[in-house]
Amino acid sequence: MSALTKKETDRILGTKDFLTLTDVSGEQILSLLALAEFIKRKHSCGEEYAPLKNKTLAMIFEKSSTRTRVSFEIGMLQLGGHALFLSSQDLQLGRGETISDSAHVLSEYVDGMMIRTFGHDKIQELADNASIPVINGLTDSFHPCQALADLLTIKELRGTLPGLKVAYIGDGNNVAHSLMEACVKVGMKMAVATPKGYEPDPLISRRVSEMAEQAGGQFILTNDPLEAVEEADIIYSDVWTSMGQEHENQQRLQDFIGFQVNEKLASYAKQDYLFMHCLPAHRGEEVSAAVIDGEHSVVFHQAGNRLHAQKAILVDLLAD
Numbered sequence: 390m391s392a393l394t395k396k397e398t399d400r401i402l403g404t405k406d407f408l409t410l411t412d413v414s415g416e417q418i419l420s421l422l423a424l425a426e427f428i429k430r431k432h433s434c435g436e437e438y439a440p441l442k443n444k445t446l447a448m449i450f451e452k453s454s455t456r457t458r459v460s461f462e463i464g465m466l467q468l469g470g471h472a473l474f475l476s477s478q479d480l481q482l483g484r485g486e487t488i489s490d491s492a493h494v495l496s497e498y499v500d501g502m503m504i505r506t507f508g509h510d511k512i513q514e515l516a517d518n519a520s521i522p523v524i525n526g527l528t529d530s531f532h533p534c535q536a537l538a539d540l541l542t543i544k545e546l547r548g549t550l551p552g553l554k555v556a557y558i559g560d561g562n563n564v565a566h567s568l569m570e571a572c573v574k575v576g577m578k579m580a581v582a583t584p585k586g587y588e589p590d591p592l593i594s595r596r597v598s599e600m601a602e603q604a605g606g607q608f609i610l611t612n613d614p615l616e617a618v619e620e621a622d623i624i625y626s627d628v629w630t631s632m633g634q635e636h637e638n639q640q641r642l643q644d645f646i647g648f649q650v651n652e653k654l655a656s657y658a659k660q661d662y663l664f665m666h667c668l669p670a671h672r673g674e675e676v677s678a679a680v681i682d683g684e685h686s687v688v689f690h691q692a693g694n695r696l697h698a699q700k701a702i703l704v705d706l707l708a709d
Contacts, residue, residue, distance in 0.1 A: 401705045406516040406523045408509075409531045410567055411596070415574035415604050418540065419550075425541050425694075425701035432467060432697075439469025440708040446472045447495050448526070449480065449504040452632050456668065457505055457526045457534070460695040464703060473499065492518035501707050507633060522706040524699075529563055529633070530590070535667050536567035537698040540575065542691045543623060546663060551576030551605070556621035556658065558582050558614050558650050559675055560641075561589030564627045564667050569597045573606030580609040582617035584644045614648055621658040625665045626650045626675045642674070651677040655685070663687050 401420045402413065410418070431438040446465050448458065458474065465472040480491065488511060495502055496519045504512055505526035516523040525533055544550055555572050557565050561583045569589065572579040579597070581589060588594070594610055601608040611617055618624060629645045630638045655662065664676075664686045672678040681688060 405521075405706075407533065407702050407706060408512055408516060408523065408525045410533045410536060410570040410574070413533075413574070415576065418537070418571060418575055421537060421698070421701045421705065422541050422544055424704065425537070425697045426545075428468075428700045428704065429697040438467075440704055441465060441468040441470035444468075444470035444501070444707050445499040446470060446703070446707070447475055447499040447502045448472055449475050449477075449502060449506070450526075451477045451504070451506040452527065454505055454526070456692055456695050457503075460699055461503055461526065461703075464696050464700045468700060468703060470500075470703075470707070488514045489518040491515070492523075493520075496520040501703070524702060524706065527563065529631075531567045532563045532667070533567045533571075534695065534699050534702065535564055536571040537702070538691060538694040539568060539625070539665060539667075540571055541694045541698050542665070542687060543663070545694075546687060546690070547622065552578070553622040554578040554580065554620060555623045555625055556580045556582065556614075556617040557625045557627075558617060558648055558654070559627050559645070560587050560629055560631070562627060562631055565589050566593050568625065569593070569608065570600065573597055573601035573608050574604050576605045578607040578609070580611065580617035580621065582611050582614040582648070584648060585612050587644065588612075614654055615657055618654055618657045621662055623663045623665055624650055624655060624658055626670075627667055628669070628671055629675050645675070649675060649677060650680055652679050652683075655680055661685075665691050668692055 401417055448461055462472040492515045501522045503524040503526045506512060507529050509528040509530035512525055512528055525531060555577055557568060565581055566589055569579050598608050629641045662685055664680055666688045668688060670676055670681055672681060
């Protein structure tokens, strides 16, 4: 990563790229949320806000997406810029060109890159060789844009973040990793319940525990969904089989028995709990239809906030 310019030190993040929340402070997260709320209010009032006029974003997709593609593309449009969709088939990257060469070439054409890919090492190499900002739209290890949208949703609906308990039930995957980091850094209590063998990455869990101690949050890791959900303000679920794990689906369906978020499990949470899911959802697997389509569900509000949270990231990294 190149040395920070004066412009970069004036930003909320103070970095060229947005790859994880690992090195983002709680104060920076809250500032990004405040910027997202500001941008969202302007859009809701019909006010023009185009700080990214004439800016371009290359969107590289090696994993398909609905929410990530649409929210980033519309976000750039509404901010006055332009987004270019590039699948791996559209790039020489899919035909053997090195990540390093692709990073250098795209840096000559566009103002920023967003990539949705598999291994996190790939996005790190892209960022290391690009002279322009790189944004993580999802890797197998992290999904920081989703976590920001999640916190924005909770803040809007509960008015605060510190002290609230989030219970994540399911696979200790990329969504869990970023949500863990985000929640403890802003003083929330994060409980993660997974079947044995599906826990989050141990290194990330240890790091999150340290983050929680420093920020006044709390981190609980358990194999008991009842323990996690007890007195929770928010229950969060994700698919049991992520993209690229389809060959494990039948085994996972067996291993995750007892981890469905249904009305019985949810009854252990607070009466006014919120149900969240990053979508797409499989009704009847990780969540019952009664819960995801019920009065506690805020999944579409949450999905909508991907647009506003990502706008804040784009403005912070790309605006002059």
